[in-house]
Amino acid sequence: MFPTPIERRSLAAQWLYRVAVAVALVVWLMPLAAVALTSIRGPADIFAGNYWGWPTRWQLVENYRAVFRDTELGRYLLNTCLIAVPAVAGTIALSCMAGFALGVYRFRLNVVVFFLFLAGNFVPFQILMIPVRLMSLQLGLYDSVPGLILFHIAFNTGFCTFFMRNFVRELPYELIEAARMDGASEFQVFRKVVLPLVRPAIAALSVLVFTFVWNDYFWATVLVQGDHAMPVTAGLKALSGIWVAQWHLVAAGSIVAALPPVLVFFLKQKHFIAGLTMGATKG
Incomplete structure (x- = not known):
């Protein structure tokens, strides 16, 4: 070995x-x-x-x-929560439905659609900076919380769909056929049969997406300027001051900003590991 x-x-x-x-x-x-x-x-x-x-x-x-007391860290943390929680919920919801459709249904363009989801993960995000910013300006989403939420959902759905589709394909197809024979609709099959079986994958993806969104700095600086929508990662640069760098406050703010994803990981550690190792062994 x-x-x-x-x-x-x-x-x-x-x-x-x-x-x-x-x-x-x-x-x-x-x-x-x-x-x-x-x-x-x-x-x-x-x-x-x-x-x-x-x-x-x-x-x-x-x-x-x-x-x-002396900085806007509390507002930045609240903004990050308002961005991360809906982004995670929207990404997981869309990826579960797309993964179910691509993993269960056999249609002619199945592989093509799957590779379209997958291809977005290979595009360097730096080259998308100008098109995404121009699009957000045209749609009126620039410098707003909804704009960051929609972007993170769109940006993370491709990887999560790839992850979820592979999990759905590992499920016994006989369970889905049996539910259909019992008269269950496709939505009931999805909600009552598939979703309970992929809970470990949902937990693992939730931790990953939450960490990605919470720790994002690049897109927070590209799509947001004002403090009213600034996430904590981009807001930390304001703690250094204009003339004098208050590194003790920057360090304290960095520790506070790093705690939520660390706590989420440790609280969901068992589910995260179970989701990543699901289907790794047989027998």
């Missing part, structure tokens, strides 16, 4: 593996530790160049209180 399990390798290889994992973990966590320390240190440490050392003054409560 390839790759060979580490337990079957030589003792030197096992020790090398452990050391490499420890070094990689430290290197990966160092920026996160620096941001966490910066979020609880005072501005005097930053001005003195104390970026990695132990804080000389602890400002845990002051910094996190100031980032909500």
